[in-house]
Amino acid sequence: MIKVVAGVDIGGTNTVYGLVERTGNIVAEGNLKTTDYPEIHNFVSALAGAITNLMKGKSGIELAGIGIGAPNANYHRGTIELAPNLAWKGIVPIAEYVREKTKVPVVITNDAKAAAMGEMIFGGAKNMKNFIILTLGTGLGSGIVINGEVLYGHTGFAGELGHTTIVPGGRDCGCGRQGCFETYGSASGLVRTVLNLLSEMKEESVLREIPPSHLSSKKIAEAAAKNDPVALEAMDYTAEMIAFGIANAVGFSSPEAVFLFGGLAKAGEVLFAPVREYVNQMVMPIYRGTVQILASGIPESNAAVLGAAALAWNELK
């Protein structure tokens, strides 16, 4: 019998899941619509049934555990807590519910922490004990690994670098505060920066032809690749702000590497090159040259399932 774990990524719209060997090989995968199950017990039944069905399709494998990545997940308590984008309200002990249905160990964490675990078990951080991953999407998530362990802190909610303040009195943030790293360093932060630059700069730009609600980090990166001056300036400013957040994180935990992941990271060298340069300028002299800025070593299409699976494999070791 070959042991596998199920990696499950619960999103506001879709839930994806897969059976994953210790090597990272995905044996089978599937998905279901999270929004079809406004009642948590129905969701858990559907998920357990889907995993059982996947197992039935393969012979010679045994389910050793389940790892779940979900928004507002609390690793310590096995709960999803007050998630604004899910129908399940309050504090939901989902790990316990899934364990009851499947009779295997279940562990849960948020998506950025799952990404960190994926990077450590299957990706570019296999030999690292101290690193940080930043997920640069609509929000800015972070997973921090210290001495080979994902950082949870006293509350289970450590590692919210996206909501550290980098500009006092700066941009309004969805968390109700101002100037959070997320409002400058995420994909949506890049869009906000473009809008600001369109007001400040006089240069022509293809970005002036796109309705603001249709702007995306992908379109801005494409414009930057064609030397659009506003896109280039926005990318450089965003790189500087990401570097600022990284430099302060380096002063805290002195990681060996910082991985950039998610939609904005796909921009590639037009983002990575200035981030590297600014980080080296901004950190204290004792840290210069000690921190690598790397792209994630996990293919994005499988990252959510592999991250959640890595969480389960790490628990079983």
Added chain:
Amino acid sequence: MIKVVAGVDIGGTNTVYGLVERTGNIVAEGNLKTTDYPEIHNFVSALAGAITNLMKGKSGIELAGIGIGAPNANYHRGTIELAPNLAWKGIVPIAEYVREKTKVPVVITNDAKAAAMGEMIFGGAKNMKNFIILTLGTGLGSGIVINGEVLYGHTGFAGELGHTTIVPGGRDCGCGRQGCFETYGSASGLVRTVLNLLSEMKEESVLREIPPSHLSSKKIAEAAAKNDPVALEAMDYTAEMIAFGIANAVGFSSPEAVFLFGGLAKAGEVLFAPVREYVNQMVMPIYRGTVQILASGIPESNAAVLGAAALAWNELK
């Protein structure tokens, strides 16, 4: 035989040392002038001799190890590296030198990390696994404990919160950069804030009668206790900046408590009360009410020796 360790605190001017039981009881102590030994081997011989002499004065005790707190100490390498305030230049493998002379295990760290260890072993953090200590003196040092271990990071130099940037383009810092937490949140930061407020405010103040080079956090705290308007405003602004640095640290590691220690912390409630209030305003909602702001549980007169001794005891456990 009762086991003791030697706790040694190497400062730019004086080195203090003591023999400390596992309970924190200081059996004997002494000091020597660091500046009398510009050659490191002479210093090591003098220190080893001094510890041996202390041991001779007591019967029934056995030396189990030595812990050293020193500026620019690297725990991983057992070295003092490029310390600007010590005569020993370059990278000094002092742990190895002291081990050769004394034949017991020797461990070294910087003073703020030793303070964190002292707090955990002998002080107010005995039952805590995740906390931070800020030493608010001429500089702003920090010791960060995560999962019961002092944070060293990839380089051994993690935990330089005093040199995270809290005001981009702000006050010049001794590290060559600008706007570091240390330039606002330390005792000397408070003095700088008073000077700035003396330029901005028109109120009378006893602080206008003191030459700037004679200003100290002690004098400012005394003026604040007498409701001096400039001193009160400076204390409030400093509390706000300390809270800002703490709030960002909370977003990183979600500690159970932050201890304030050192000259500025002696100001007491005039500092602690606004720090507590600002921290609770500034942190993300999920952290509200989760972080205690506490005075150190170690008497300052013994803190350096106890911190270094705690480091050694922790290594021996």
